Amino acid sequence: MSEQGDALLKVRGLEKHFPITKGVLRRQVGAVRAVDGIDFEVYRGETLGLVGESGCGKSTTGKLLTRLIEPTGGSIELDGRDIAHLRQGQLRPLRRDMQMIFQDPFSSLNPRHTVGTIVGAPFRIQNVKTEHGVKRAVQDLLKLVGLNPEHYNRYPHEFSGGQRQRIGIARTLALRPKLIVADEPVSALDVSIQAQVVNLLEDLQNEFGLTYVFIAHDLSVVRHISDRVAVMYLGKVVEIADRETLYANPRHPYTVALLSAVPVPDPARRDRAQRNRVLLTGDVPSPINPPSGCRFRTRCWKAQEICATEEPPLVPRLDDPASHQTACHFPVVEGEEVAGRTPATTSA
Amino acid sequence: MPDGHPFLEVKDLKVHFPTDDGVVRSVDGLSFKLERGRTLGIVGESGSGKSVTSLGIMGLYNKRNADVSGEIWLDGDELVNAGSETVRKLRGDKMAMIFQDPLSSMHPYYTIGRQIIEAYRVHHKVSKQVARKHAVDMLGRVGIPQPDRRVDDYPHQFSGGMRQRAMIAMALVNDPQLLIADEPTTALDVTVQAQILDLMHDLQSEFNSALIVITHDLGVVAELADDVLVMYGGRCVEFGGATTIFERPEHPYTWGLLGSMPRMDRPNLDRLIPIPGLPPSLINLPSGCAFHPRCRFEPRTGGLGSTVRPELVRAGGSNHLVRCHLPTEERQRIWAEEVKPELEA
Ligand SMILES: Nc1ncnc2c1ncn2[C@@H]1O[C@H](COP(=O)(O)OP(=O)(O)OP(=O)(O)O)[C@@H](O)[C@H]1O
Ligand SMILES: Nc1ncnc2c1ncn2[C@@H]1O[C@H](COP(=O)(O)OP(=O)(O)OP(=O)(O)O)[C@@H](O)[C@H]1O
Ligand code: SF4
Numbered sequence: 252m253s254e255q256g257d258a259l260l261k262v263r264g265l266e267k268h269f270p271i272t273k274g275v276l277r278r279q280v281g282a283v284r285a286v287d288g289i290d291f292e293v294y295r296g297e298t299l300g301l302v303g304e305s306g307c308g309k310s311t312t313g314k315l316l317t318r319l320i321e322p323t324g325g326s327i328e329l330d331g332r333d334i335a336h337l338r339q340g341q342l343r344p345l346r347r348d349m350q351m352i353f354q355d356p357f358s359s360l361n362p363r364h365t366v367g368t369i370v371g372a373p374f375r376i377q378n379v380k381t382e383h384g385v386k387r388a389v390q391d392l393l394k395l396v397g398l399n400p401e402h403y404n405r406y407p408h409e410f411s412g413g414q415r416q417r418i419g420i421a422r423t424l425a426l427r428p429k430l431i432v433a434d435e436p437v438s439a440l441d442v443s444i445q446a447q448v449v450n451l452l453e454d455l456q457n458e459f460g461l462t463y464v465f466i467a468h469d470l471s472v473v474r475h476i477s478d479r480v481a482v483m484y485l486g487k488v489v490e491i492a493d494r495e496t497l498y499a500n501p502r503h504p505y506t507v508a509l510l511s512a513v514p515v516p517d518p519a520r521r522d523r524a525q526r527n528r529v530l531l532t533g534d535v536p537s538p539i540n541p542p543s544g545c546r547f548r549t550r551c552w553k554a555q556e557i558c559a560t561e562e563p564p565l566v567p568r569l570d571d572p573a574s575h576q577t578a579c580h581f582p583v584v585e586g587e588e589v590a591g592r593t594p595a596t597t598s599a
Numbered sequence: 600m601p602d603g604h605p606f607l608e609v610k611d612l613k614v615h616f617p618t619d620d621g622v623v624r625s626v627d628g629l630s631f632k633l634e635r636g637r638t639l640g641i642v643g644e645s646g647s648g649k650s651v652t653s654l655g656i657m658g659l660y661n662k663r664n665a666d667v668s669g670e671i672w673l674d675g676d677e678l679v680n681a682g683s684e685t686v687r688k689l690r691g692d693k694m695a696m697i698f699q700d701p702l703s704s705m706h707p708y709y710t711i712g713r714q715i716i717e718a719y720r721v722h723h724k725v726s727k728q729v730a731r732k733h734a735v736d737m738l739g740r741v742g743i744p745q746p747d748r749r750v751d752d753y754p755h756q757f758s759g760g761m762r763q764r765a766m767i768a769m770a771l772v773n774d775p776q777l778l779i780a781d782e783p784t785t786a787l788d789v790t791v792q793a794q795i796l797d798l799m800h801d802l803q804s805e806f807n808s809a810l811i812v813i814t815h816d817l818g819v820v821a822e823l824a825d826d827v828l829v830m831y832g833g834r835c836v837e838f839g840g841a842t843t844i845f846e847r848p849e850h851p852y853t854w855g856l857l858g859s860m861p862r863m864d865r866p867n868l869d870r871l872i873p874i875p876g877l878p879p880s881l882i883n884l885p886s887g888c889a890f891h892p893r894c895r896f897e898p899r900t901g902g903l904g905s906t907v908r909p910e911l912v913r914a915g916g917s918n919h920l921v922r923c924h925l926p927t928e929e930r931q932r933i934w935a936e937e938v939k940p941e942l943e944a
């Protein structure tokens with residue numbers, strides 16, 4: 252892990268509101284507040300895991316960081332330079348530094364292009380001169396991700412899911428980016444292929460000092476690969492901490508519920524696992540009309556009056572160090588009974 | 600069962616697809632039994648034939664592009680050789696399926712409610728109003744908030760998790776006795792996943808149905824399944840009770856599967872341990888044991904692994920079957936002394 256303070260990426264008040272329009276004149280009648288004011292850093296050489304409920308804004312955050320979309324508000328500093336509102340022309344040279352890997356290895360590769368064309372595309376688009384020609388460079392990349400360089404002329408359908416994900420990673424690596432945002436890169440893969448891809452990402456990080464933002468639903472994989480983890484809920488970051496701390500000592504009620512729901516691959520613990528689960532009841536709020544105050548309050552068993560009136564800031568709580576921040580007025584204490592259950596703890 | 604047959608019995612099921620490159624043997628001689636009130640988990644590598652098996656049971660292959668053979672007995676009816684009309688009647692009524700991809704299995708142009716109502720009325724002669732009430736009821740039971748309003752939404756107005764629940768509502772609307780769920784929770788976050796697993800568990804106890812759950816997520820299997828079937832290259836390589844499979848597995852492929860998974864209930868590993876090599880070609884399956892090119896214990900079978908196809912034979916646990924040449928005592932010893940300590944290191 253890198254030293255704190257050496258931030259490759261610094262995000263402040265980041266917002267993305269998608270307009271909702273109506274009628275032929277496309278009059279704006281509201282907005283989906285997909286990302287609604289978030290602050291965090293990504294340190295050089297680390298992996299920041301990003302988790303949270305479906306629809307909470309993870310992919311949108313990833314696309315903002317890599318500037319595939321433009322934020323509605325806030326700033327994104329990459330290496331000290333605010334890139335939040337750069338125009339396409341100004342962004343082009345930066346594209347070399349930031350890349351995104353997408354979830355679906357099946358649809359993210361053009362089926363009519365050969366592997367050589369796909370992996371070589373970044374060189375051509377960016378007009379990058381390679382020492383021994385593009386073909387050689389592509390073959391080196393294929394070797395790097397564990398594919399046979401002789402497969403240069405094959406088409407995506409001739410590869411397995413894991414191999415296709417490797418092709419996507421090879422393309423991502425072509426220009427030696429500093430930052431890679433991986434959005435659910437292993438969700439569609441079976442556990443053995445998933446292990447191959449995770450190991451590959453770790454090897455590449457060690458070799459090239461890459462920085463990752465790793466988005467996933469699978470909290471076991473996130474725990475394995477991340478140095479720090481940020482938990483999002485309805486467009487906000489509700490908790491951020493280093494990996495061990497977050498898994499062993501979650502403070503935000505939503506994080507507690509999330510961790511308690513991970514199925515454990517041990518049939519002997521099945522009943523206990525089901526008993527320990529914190530089930531979230533109450534209305535699932537909408538990002539169009541988020542609840543006042545704390546957005547989790549409609550489903551939180553600890554909610555009190557202040558939760559509806561005052562939005563809790565993301566700050567260290569109780570005796571937590573500065574690196575462990577929680578946006579909650581009544582953070583969960585270790586060993587506390589939650590929603591009538593004793594929380595399931597994990598060994599980090 | 601009055602006649603002593605199991606509720607569902609699959610015997611020597613084969614699903615082969617003739618293609619330009621050769622015959623794809625997606626499922627090649629699969630047999631298992633399942634009683635009502637029980638849950639069977641099917642796990643295995645991507646492409647090992649899990650979905651093809653379930654589509655085969657549901658009678659969703661037509662004879663023109665697939666060769667289906669063997670026997671499938673459901674509550675006394677044989678399905679492989681029955682007419683398509685018979686199977687169609689059973690489908691959606693006695694048996695139902697939750698598909699891997701909820702978006703592609705719901706019609707984008709019809710409201711959620713209309714699709715559930717039609718699924719219900721195919722098998723029940725009731726008025727639209729009655730069917731609608733039933734649909735609203737069902738959506739409420741799968742945890743859709745304000746079901747009386749959301750029933751008129753189109754699929755794209757639902758989030759991924761809601762669509763998946765709507766699919767489950769549709770599959771359950773006729774109280775099927777056999778439910779097949781293919782990766783029911785893969786696209787969902789763990790809190791929604793937990794709700795859906797609980798829901799399937801509750802509905803199963805309520806209707807005493809038989810449940811088949813296909814998934815890559817061994818955590819899901821451990822939570823739901825009574826028995827586990829491990830597939831490799833279109834065949835069953837290990838079968839046993841869930842506890843047996845997780846605590847005393849005997850097939851090297853199952854060991855590899857358990858080893859590649861990161862676990863929250865154990866200390867973090869520095870490095871995951873994938874199974875080396877590539878999945879087998881289903882057109883030219885490796886000779887002998889299909890797993891032999893990737894199996895580090897193959898040398899211990901004295902050459903048998905690469906030449907002779909192992910049969911599915913009794914293993915150490917009760918009702919435990921394994922397809923491997925190694926003697927039972929040797930497999931148990933390897934698991935206890937070599938593999939298990941590695942996984943727990
Ligand atoms: N282009 C868009 N126009 C309007 N709304 C959008 C758009 N893209 C995303 N949204 C909405 O923004 C919210 C956040 O979406 P996002 O895809 O970032 O969620 P996510 O956390 O990645 O979810 P998942 O885990 O399901 O992938 C959702 O409510 C989504 O419907
Ligand atoms: N209609 C078809 N024609 C030819 N081959 C097919 C057909 N349908 C499936 N297959 C092949 O049969 C094999 C088994 O496919 P199946 O969908 O059952 O895999 P699976 O075990 O469900 O995998 P996953 O975990 O990725 O869903 C695959 O190699 C697939 O390519
Ligand atoms: S601020 Fe209040 S409502 Fe929000 S998570 Fe904390 S206790 Fe719950």
Ligand code: SF4
Nearest residue numbers: 888891894904923924
């Ligand atoms: S038969 Fe041989 S090759 Fe096959 S799984 Fe057993 S030990 Fe490995």
Ligand SMILES: [Mg+2]
Nearest residue numbers: 309310311434
């Ligand atoms: Mg997403």
Ligand SMILES: [Mg+2]
Nearest residue numbers: 649650651699
């Ligand atoms: Mg499948």
